[in-house]
Amino acid sequence: MQKIGILGGGQLGKMLLQAAANYPVETWIMENDIECPAAHLCHHFIRGDIKKYEDVYNFGIKLDALTIEIENVNVEALEQLEKEGVKIFPGPSVLRIIKNKILQKQYYQQYQIPTASFVITQNREELKKQEQLLPAVHKLGTGGYDGRGVQFIQTKEDLVKGFDQPAVLEKLIPIHKEIAQLVVINGKKETALYPPVEMIFDPVLNLLDYQLCPAELTTQTLYKVEAIALAVAKNFNSPGLFTVEMFIDRDKNVFVNETAPRVHNSGHHTIEAHYCSQFDMMWRVLLGYPLGNTDPILPSAMINLIGSNNYRGHAVYEGMEEALKMENAFVHIYGKKETKPGRKMGHVTIISREKQDLLHKANLIKHTVKVIS
Amino acid sequence: MQKIGILGGGQLGKMLLQAAANYPVETWIMENDIECPAAHLCHHFIRGDIKKYEDVYNFGIKLDALTIEIENVNVEALEQLEKEGVKIFPGPSVLRIIKNKILQKQYYQQYQIPTASFVITQNREELKKQEQLLPAVHKLGTGGYDGRGVQFIQTKEDLVKGFDQPAVLEKLIPIHKEIAQLVVINGKKETALYPPVEMIFDPVLNLLDYQLCPAELTTQTLYKVEAIALAVAKNFNSPGLFTVEMFIDRDKNVFVNETAPRVHNSGHHTIEAHYCSQFDMMWRVLLGYPLGNTDPILPSAMINLIGSNNYRGHAVYEGMEEALKMENAFVHIYGKKETKPGRKMGHVTIISREKQDLLHKANLIKHTVKVIS
Numbered sequence: 001m002q003k004i005g006i007l008g009g010g011q012l013g014k015m016l017l018q019a020a021a022n023y024p025v026e027t028w029i030m031e032n033d034i035e036c037p038a039a040h041l042c043h044h045f046i047r048g049d050i051k052k053y054e055d056v057y058n059f060g061i062k063l064d065a066l067t068i069e070i071e072n073v074n075v076e077a078l079e080q081l082e083k084e085g086v087k088i089f090p091g092p093s094v095l096r097i098i099k100n101k102i103l104q105k106q107y108y109q110q111y112q113i114p115t116a117s118f119v120i121t122q123n124r125e126e127l128k129k130q131e132q133l134l135p136a137v138h139k140l141g142t143g144g145y146d147g148r149g150v151q152f153i154q155t156k157e158d159l160v161k162g163f164d165q166p167a168v169l170e171k172l173i174p175i176h177k178e179i180a181q182l183v184v185i186n187g188k189k190e191t192a193l194y195p196p197v198e199m200i201f202d203p204v205l206n207l208l209d210y211q212l213c214p215a216e217l218t219t220q221t222l223y224k225v226e227a228i229a230l231a232v233a234k235n236f237n238s239p240g241l242f243t244v245e246m247f248i249d250r251d252k253n254v255f256v257n258e259t260a261p262r263v264h265n266s267g268h269h270t271i272e273a274h275y276c277s278q279f280d281m282m283w284r285v286l287l288g289y290p291l292g293n294t295d296p297i298l299p300s301a302m303i304n305l306i307g308s309n310n311y312r313g314h315a316v317y318e319g320m321e322e323a324l325k326m327e328n329a330f331v332h333i334y335g336k337k338e339t340k341p342g343r344k345m346g347h348v349t350i351i352s353r354e355k356q357d358l359l360h361k362a363n364l365i366k367h368t369v370k371v372i373s
Numbered sequence: 374m375q376k377i378g379i380l381g382g383g384q385l386g387k388m389l390l391q392a393a394a395n396y397p398v399e400t401w402i403m404e405n406d407i408e409c410p411a412a413h414l415c416h417h418f419i420r421g422d423i424k425k426y427e428d429v430y431n432f433g434i435k436l437d438a439l440t441i442e443i444e445n446v447n448v449e450a451l452e453q454l455e456k457e458g459v460k461i462f463p464g465p466s467v468l469r470i471i472k473n474k475i476l477q478k479q480y481y482q483q484y485q486i487p488t489a490s491f492v493i494t495q496n497r498e499e500l501k502k503q504e505q506l507l508p509a510v511h512k513l514g515t516g517g518y519d520g521r522g523v524q525f526i527q528t529k530e531d532l533v534k535g536f537d538q539p540a541v542l543e544k545l546i547p548i549h550k551e552i553a554q555l556v557v558i559n560g561k562k563e564t565a566l567y568p569p570v571e572m573i574f575d576p577v578l579n580l581l582d583y584q585l586c587p588a589e590l591t592t593q594t595l596y597k598v599e600a601i602a603l604a605v606a607k608n609f610n611s612p613g614l615f616t617v618e619m620f621i622d623r624d625k626n627v628f629v630n631e632t633a634p635r636v637h638n639s640g641h642h643t644i645e646a647h648y649c650s651q652f653d654m655m656w657r658v659l660l661g662y663p664l665g666n667t668d669p670i671l672p673s674a675m676i677n678l679i680g681s682n683n684y685r686g687h688a689v690y691e692g693m694e695e696a697l698k699m700e701n702a703f704v705h706i707y708g709k710k711e712t713k714p715g716r717k718m719g720h721v722t723i724i725s726r727e728k729q730d731l732l733h734k735a736n737l738i739k740h741t742v743k744v745i746s
Contacts, residue, residue: 021414024690297724335397
């Protein structure tokens with residue numbers, strides 16, 4: 001059996017392990033938190049810091065292959081491991097680009113991938129000269145995650161709120177739709193595309209509210225989206241799963257926002273709604289199996305269960321019975337002990353032939369299921 | 374979080390744990406083999422003998438609830454645990470009946486559940502007087518499992534092959550169809566029925582060859598089957614999952630063959646083909662959640678991957694790529710290190726609207742995927 005490791009033990013790691021259990025593979029997890037969601041579902045749990053060179057190197061050197069469930073890992077260690085023959089999915093060169101929002105924007109520019117206009121600012125002084133790009137969003141080059149390291153700058157007066165470190169100032173796109181598409185590339189350079197999903201974000205927390213799959217797009221826009229997502233993934237020149245997040249404006253222009261080189265929140269619906277889930281697909285890439293079928297079995301909606309405001313501590317799932325009673329809902333609770341505002345605590349997927357049914361039930365879930373303490 | 378234990382760590386335990394990972398529950402497994410399929414997917418693995426009173430008692434006394442993935446467990450310990458307030462699914466009284474084929478037949482008789490005519494024989498001398506029941510099958514009261522403890526007796530001359538211990542001699546039914554139906558009963562005595570599945574057995578190994586869901590039955594026969602399966606489950610007066618195996622003869626008479634009071638091989642297709650899988654359903658019963666939806670999303674075929682004859686040792690899965698390439702196939706490898714003839718090593722589920730597609734692909738899997746060493 002191949003020995004395959006995952007850096008990080010959150011819900012993405014957990015769902016990867018649920019899928020791994022269908023295949024002959026020895027699973028290894030490294031994570032600092034011994035009570036993390038993935039800790040009890042692997043053959044070997046190693047406590048360690050995924051950001052530390054030594055921890056990552058010592059973990060990886062025993063393995064045949066290594067993947068991530070979060071980008072915030074020690075890339076130097078992965079580069080060394082790659083040199084010593086450990087297969088890394090995605091390649092460390094991809095992580096170098098993705099982890100730095102400046103390099104990521106330059107990557108899109110280099111490959112003529114449409115993305116919002118931007119300038120790079122080294123400090124607040126440089127930022128103050130970029131009035132012409134407003135309204136815009138200022139993103140820290142490194143260190144930002146899940147809403148941190150991002151600052152909206154609407155007017156000239158807001159410029160002082162920007163970062164005094166290397167960052168990207170991006171012109172705001174008048175967003176008509178926000179979509180994400182998952183692209184898969186295996187070791188033989190074969191590719192597969194999942195249908196794009198359509199997302200609605202909570203404007204306050206900047207966390208996914210709910211999403212629909214497939215996204216409603218004209219055929220022409222779909223082709224454009226697919227071509228762009230494929231270009232993003234292919235130019236990395238690395239096998240792996242790539243989630244390309246895009247904006248579409250009212251004129252049907254498509255802009256790449258960000259890419260995650262891994263299984264992703266926007267792919268959770270694939271567990272029940274698609275023939276091959278993103279987690280199953282990742283193992284197919286890791287183990288050298290044929291790519292799976294990305295077609296939907298049925299259309300779907302996915303709702304994140306987020307820690308409610310004003311609650312911190314031992315998680316309680318209010319209204320979960322309502323979701324469990326729904327005839328076409330699938331409940332996933334990640335098993336995190338503590339809730340806090342905005343924390344991803346679980347998700348619910350609805351599958352149905354009828355869009356009205358999906359929307360109705362997604363709203364019902366949003367209003368009945370709460371994570372409190 | 375509730376602490377819930379499973380006695381046994383085979384593939385059924387493994388698939389229970391894959392489903393458990395969606396809910397807030399602390400999982401415990403007891404099993405003698407530390408390399409069993411379920412060992413690495415639980416919060417706590419306890420090495421122990423599920424047939425030993427002390428091991429089962431000491432394991433269970435720490436838990437809120439306990440279930441089984443095999444009937445061959447120490448029932449006395451479960452009875453004591455039940456007295457001390459541990460919830461047992463199914464109740465130990467059910468296991469007492471099921472574990473003894475004599476008591477099981479008498480149970481069907483007591484509740485007027487149709488089953489093949491039978492006599493109980495205490496020894497070979499008594500057996501020899503039962504010529505009038507031939508052709509028949511002789512089943513050991515206790516100790517039989519997966520083909521062991523079962524002897525076909527076609528003619529008078531075969532009577533000497535019968536068991537010299539308490540056993541049941543059952544008249545052979547001219548089988549037209551062999552089906553199984555899964556019945557669920559929760560703590561509130563609410564019930565749910567999965568659609569019956571239709572099975573084809575390998576005449577040599579007596580192991581499931583492949584099955585189809587839903588079984589092709591006339592509405593009248595379906596109603597009869599459902600009423601019988603429900604009567605079998607309800608009269609046990611215990612919550613749990615009950616798999617009722619039945620024969621149908623050419624005159625559409627239905628006979629109960631055997632019942633398994635647990636998740637079952639014949640329910641594996643429910644993982645992908647039904648809204649609520651048998652494993653998910655078991656957790657709903659264990660955790661006191663609402664029952665799930667037993668409807669199929671699509672019709673399905675399920676093929677067991679069985680250790681090939683003449684191969685023993687480290688398992689190799691020949692032709693697995695063929696199954697992984699199929700656009701509507703789901704591959705499950707149980708991760709048992711050693712294969713032996715007839716051992717259940719994995720299964721493949723096919724889902725499709727078209728029966729011809731199901732049959733065609735099931736046959737393709739049968740002929741291309743082999744477990745060798």
